[in-house]
Amino acid sequence: xxxxxxxxxxxxxxxxxxxxxxxxxxxxxxxxxxxxxxxxxxxxxxxxxxxxxxxxxxxxxxxxxxxxxxxxxxxxxxxxxxxxxxxxxxxxxxxxxxxxxxxxxxxxxxxxxxxxxxxxxxxxxxxxxxxxxxxxxxxxxxxxxxxxxxxxxxxxxxxxxxxxxxxxxxxxxxxxxxxxxxxxxxxxxxxxxxxxxxxxxxxxxxxxxxxxxxxxxxxxxxxxxxxxxxxxxxxxxxxxxxxxxxxxxxxxxxxxxxxxxxxxxxxxxxxxxxx
Amino acid sequence: xxxxxxxxxxxxxxxxxxxxxxxxxxxxxxxxxxxxxxxxxxxxxxxxxxxxxxxxxxxxxxxxxxxxxxxxxxxxxxxxxxxxxxxxxxxxxxxxxxxxxxxxxxxxxxxxxxxxxxxxxxxxxxxxxxxxxxxxxxxxxxxxxxxxxxxxxxxxxxxxxxxxxxxxxxxxxxxxxxxxxxxxxxxxxxxxxxxxxxxxxxxxxxxxxxxxxxxxxxxxxxxxxxxxxxxxxxxxxxxxxxxxxxxxxxxxxxxxxxxxxxxxxxxxxxxxxxxxxxxxxxxxxxxxxxxxxxxxxxxxxxxxxxxxxxxxxxxxxxxxxxxxxxxxxxxxxxxxxxxxxxxxxxxxxxxxxxxxxxxxxxxxxxx
Amino acid sequence: xxxxxxxxxxxxxxxxxxxxxxxxxxxxxxxxxxxxxxxxxxxxxxxxxxxxxxxxxxxxxxxxxxxxxxxxxxxxxxxxxxxxxxxxxxxxxxxxxxxxxxxxxxxxxxxxxxxxxxxxxxxxxxxxxxxxxxxxxxxxxxxxxxxxxxxxxxxxxxxxxxxxxxxxxxxxxxxxxxxxxxxxxxxxxxxxxxxxxxxxxxxxxxxxxxxxxxxxxxxxxxxxxxxxxxxxxxxxxxxxxxxxxxxxxxxxxxxxxxxxxxxxxxxxxxxxxxxxxxxxxxxxxxxxxxxxx
Numbered sequence: 001x002x003x004x005x006x007x008x009x010x011x012x013x014x015x016x017x018x019x020x021x022x023x024x025x026x027x028x029x030x031x032x033x034x035x036x037x038x039x040x041x042x043x044x045x046x047x048x049x050x051x052x053x054x055x056x057x058x059x060x061x062x063x064x065x066x067x068x069x070x071x072x073x074x075x076x077x078x079x080x081x082x083x084x085x086x087x088x089x090x091x092x093x094x095x096x097x098x099x100x101x102x103x104x105x106x107x108x109x110x111x112x113x114x115x116x117x118x119x120x121x122x123x124x125x126x127x128x129x130x131x132x133x134x135x136x137x138x139x140x141x142x143x144x145x146x147x148x149x150x151x152x153x154x155x156x157x158x159x160x161x162x163x164x165x166x167x168x169x170x171x172x173x174x175x176x177x178x179x180x181x182x183x184x185x186x187x188x189x190x191x192x193x194x195x196x197x198x199x200x201x202x203x204x205x206x207x208x209x210x211x212x213x214x215x216x217x218x219x220x221x222x223x224x225x226x227x228x229x230x231x232x233x234x235x236x237x238x239x240x241x242x243x244x245x246x247x248x249x250x251x252x253x254x255x256x257x258x259x260x261x262x263x264x265x266x267x268x269x270x271x272x273x274x275x
Numbered sequence: 276x277x278x279x280x281x282x283x284x285x286x287x288x289x290x291x292x293x294x295x296x297x298x299x300x301x302x303x304x305x306x307x308x309x310x311x312x313x314x315x316x317x318x319x320x321x322x323x324x325x326x327x328x329x330x331x332x333x334x335x336x337x338x339x340x341x342x343x344x345x346x347x348x349x350x351x352x353x354x355x356x357x358x359x360x361x362x363x364x365x366x367x368x369x370x371x372x373x374x375x376x377x378x379x380x381x382x383x384x385x386x387x388x389x390x391x392x393x394x395x396x397x398x399x400x401x402x403x404x405x406x407x408x409x410x411x412x413x414x415x416x417x418x419x420x421x422x423x424x425x426x427x428x429x430x431x432x433x434x435x436x437x438x439x440x441x442x443x444x445x446x447x448x449x450x451x452x453x454x455x456x457x458x459x460x461x462x463x464x465x466x467x468x469x470x471x472x473x474x475x476x477x478x479x480x481x482x483x484x485x486x487x488x489x490x491x492x493x494x495x496x497x498x499x500x501x502x503x504x505x506x507x508x509x510x511x512x513x514x515x516x517x518x519x520x521x522x523x524x525x526x527x528x529x530x531x532x533x534x535x536x537x538x539x540x541x542x543x544x545x546x547x548x549x550x551x552x553x554x555x556x557x558x559x560x561x562x563x564x565x566x567x568x569x570x571x572x573x574x575x576x577x578x579x580x581x582x583x584x585x586x587x588x589x590x591x592x593x594x595x596x597x598x599x600x601x602x603x604x605x606x607x608x609x610x611x612x613x614x615x616x617x618x619x620x621x622x623x624x625x626x627x628x629x630x631x632x633x634x635x636x637x638x639x640x641x642x
Numbered sequence: 643x644x645x646x647x648x649x650x651x652x653x654x655x656x657x658x659x660x661x662x663x664x665x666x667x668x669x670x671x672x673x674x675x676x677x678x679x680x681x682x683x684x685x686x687x688x689x690x691x692x693x694x695x696x697x698x699x700x701x702x703x704x705x706x707x708x709x710x711x712x713x714x715x716x717x718x719x720x721x722x723x724x725x726x727x728x729x730x731x732x733x734x735x736x737x738x739x740x741x742x743x744x745x746x747x748x749x750x751x752x753x754x755x756x757x758x759x760x761x762x763x764x765x766x767x768x769x770x771x772x773x774x775x776x777x778x779x780x781x782x783x784x785x786x787x788x789x790x791x792x793x794x795x796x797x798x799x800x801x802x803x804x805x806x807x808x809x810x811x812x813x814x815x816x817x818x819x820x821x822x823x824x825x826x827x828x829x830x831x832x833x834x835x836x837x838x839x840x841x842x843x844x845x846x847x848x849x850x851x852x853x854x855x856x857x858x859x860x861x862x863x864x865x866x867x868x869x870x871x872x873x874x875x876x877x878x879x880x881x882x883x884x885x886x887x888x889x890x891x892x893x894x895x896x897x898x899x900x901x902x903x904x905x906x907x908x909x910x911x912x913x914x915x916x917x918x919x920x921x922x923x924x925x926x927x928x929x930x931x932x933x934x935x
Contacts, residue, residue, distance in 0.1 A: 067537075070537075070541055071540075072537050072540060072541070091541060091543050092543045094542065096541070097541075098538065098541040100534045100537065100538070101534070102534055104532075104534035104535050104537075104538050106535070106553065107634040107635065108556050108632070108634040108635075117542075117552070118542050121542045121544045121552070122542070149634055151634070377765065380765050380769050381764075381765040383768075384764050384765045384767070384768035384769065385764060385765075391768070392768050392772070393772075395765070395768040396768065396769055396771075396772035398769070399769035399770070403773075419792075420792055420795055421792070473653075473657075474654070474658075475654075476651065476654035476655070477654030477655050477656075477658030477659075478658055480655050481659075484914075486867075487863075487910075487913055487914060488909065488910035488913045489867070489870050489871040489874055489910070489913060491783075491871055491874070491875065492890055492902075492906045493906065494890075495890050495891070495893060495894035495902050496902055496903070496906075498894065499705070499897070499899065500673075500705065500706075571778060575783045579878075582875075582891075583891070594785075594788065598788050598791050599791075603788070610785055610788075618776060
């Protein structure tokens with residue numbers, strides 16, 4: 001049976017296309033007394049359309065790894081490619097959208113003008129900008145809030161606006177650094193659900209940093225468990241047993257529990273619970 | 276019942292309200308205006324004690340009583356009656372009126388309607404000016420010491436040409452030009468220093484050092500270099516405004532947080548793009564802070580520089596010469612012009628700041 | 643670490659300082675040259691460029707004295723005369739510092755009292771605060787000569803009129819800083835004091851005052867500088883008696899530029915000493931008690 005004849009809705013996924021590839025990636029911060037090894041010989045491949053979560057305790061280098069992918073941090077050694085380019089070239093080609101821990105909205109711009117900010121910088125024509133802003137604000141459920149200022153929105157709405165901003169220029173990759181870390185659990189559940197639908201409809205490659213096991217299992221196709229001092233990868237867990245189309249209910253299923261237990265086990269082996 | 280607010284007007288009833296030209300002591304019940312004021316203060320005090328909780332009415336009654344009482348000394352002075360130490364009753368009544376005013380202001384400031392702060396501050400200011408007027412005229416303070424506000428206002432009209440010429444010389448020529456040049460230079464140097472961190476690290480300690488020393492002292496040097504006319508004053512203004520702008524712009528440009536900077540980097544936005552879209556808006560509150568500080572410093576710098584030599588025109592010149600001639604009313608009129616100028620500049624800057632930085636937490640905190 | 647300090651701190655500052663000195667010397671040469679050439683021509687002897695430089699850097703009344711000349715005049719007036727002598731800059735600095743510090747003390751007292759009133763009374767907050775701010779839009783130094791004259795007429799001369807000017811300048815930053823500081827108390831800490839049923843006075847001493855100290859000291863540093871400005875300007879109208887202001891004025895009258903510059907140098911030095919004293923007091927009071935910066 002050839003790949004051509006496979007039905008479109010086949011259980012077997014299409015051949016994976018690597019989007020992000022790290023080989024022997026290390027990053028060492030020089031400090032006064034002892035150099036800190038933030039990343040130690042990381043090998044990782046992320047395929048197109050994957051939703052990969054990086055999980056681990058504070059200081060395990062998960063945020064650093066994301067920042068290296070985004071060219072916000074320079075590795076000390078090793079290689080990394082993003083869409084076959086260096087991270088810098090990828091950044092200059094605007095290959096990814098980045099969502100930070102905090103919304104990082106500009107307080108003097110309305111929600112709409114915050115979303116159009118990247119488009120303005122890329123020189124998108126004005127009409128196009130407004131159309132795309134409206135489209136993506138609708139996608140995160142913020143229609144009707146275009147004229148509001150960030151400080152007139154709740155924390156959850158601000159973070160949704162920042163996701164709309166990351167989506168606005170339709171990058172292939174979405175990098176998210178604990179975007180829901182500062183939100184309450186109910187809002188978080190709601191946004192997780194929205195995010196997973198967003199991912200399912202757009203088919204973007206997502207890299208998601210979190211320290212919540214439930215969040216990682218719920219969202220991901222693959223989970224990368226990391227440990228601190230030095231920052232390295234302990235385990236890569238495949239979540240393809242879970243359906244691609246997810247609701248909050250799947251958290252009660254045995255598959256979900258099994259994966260969560262494996263993540264917890266991985267963290268334990270990495271001495272994450274020692275201190 | 277026997278609170279000071281009631282006690283004071285009661286006591287005033289049996290105390291002298293002044294002395295006529297023929298050395299006759301008069302009391303409140305001999306003068307209808309004084310009596311009306313006194314009864315109003317007494318009535319308001321009793322009403323406030325007895326009335327149920329109706330703050331709006333209380334405030335209105337107290338305010339009205341204070342205004343009626345305030346008319347008394349001006350009326351008596353108009354009739355040629357000597358006040359001062361001969362009128363203890365009048366002053367006691369006015370003390371009662373002051374209590375009524377405080378009561379009214381207390382009620383007004385406790386409210387929640389918009390503009391209450393302006394009204395309270397305005398009433399308080401009016402009361403201060405009234406106290407000045409009544410005190411100076413009632414106690415016949417020699418105008419060498421302190422002229423009455425009415426006397427100062429009276430000078431404004433006849434001396435308008437003189438005051439306008441001084442204003443032109445000091446404010447329009449020296450202050451405005453120096454202010455614009457100094458602020459602009461400080462801003463530009465700060466942006467350059469921000470681009471060249473080496474320069475910023477070298478300049479910042481100097482900026483802080485110079486803000487710590489009495490820089491106005493360069494005035495005599497500038498007068499020597501640039502002559503007596505306005506350029507020397509403008510030069511002083513340039514120097515005193517330059518460093519606050521430099522230091523504030525530098526800290527303003529550093530005010531963008533890391534996430535915002537990373538965001539711009541993730542968009543591959545260049546230096547100038549980041550400067551205009553992100554860092555300058557973030558620096559605006561700092562820029563306005565410097566502009567406000569500088570508006571006061573500029574006026575001070577120009578006027579002090581005029582103490583070291585001017586052509587025969589200018590606000591600083593006017594103040595120093597008329598003081599030595601004991602023409603205190605012209606001096607005060609000049610100070611009034613300076614005060615109004617300073618307040619107007621400050622007000623305009625505040626207005627511009629509120630419009631441009633309405634998004635900033637410090638602006639949102641205000642009501 | 644030390645190389646970083648050298649590279650990030652010392653080197654830039656030293657470069658800028660050297661640049662300032664270089665510009666200063668070049669400026670002195672450029673500004674003084676016309677006068678120097680005139681002098682050399684009058685002497686009638688042939689002269690070279692070296693003579694010109696020497697002459698420009700050693701004039702009695704230069705347009706711009708060199709740093710060396712200023713330093714020589716400064717150190718001569720400090721070393722050669724006893725501190726009580728009229729020609730000693732230390733004496734003049736003492737006179738100015740006396741009135742500045744008196745005014746500073748008065749201003750801090752006034753400012754603190756106003757702040758207490760404003761924080762504890764809503765009516766005062768609404769009625770007084772706008773006028774406290776408005777009082778500073780008036781270029782108050784303009785009033786300085788008048789205050790000196792008025793107080794002189796009332797029989798107050800010497801230190802007090804100058805101190806009053808310093809006080810007027812000082813009280814504002816103290817009021818504003820202290821109001822901000824007294825209001826900076828953590829609401830949770832206020833709730834905690836409520837659970838202890840603490841009296842307002844206890845809340846003030848144990849909570850509000852310590853919380854306001856860092857703000858207060860920031861204001862005090864500003865206030866001590868402007869109290870010095872006030873004292874110097876206050877000395878201008880009294881004319882040539884004593885104090886750094888009168889040194890500036892007499893230097894300006896008689897074209898003694900070197901005297902102006904060394905008085906200015908002394909004023910800067912005095913200001914830095916006063917700020918250092920306030921910083922020391924801050925260290926002892928705030929940081930010594932484990933307070934936050």
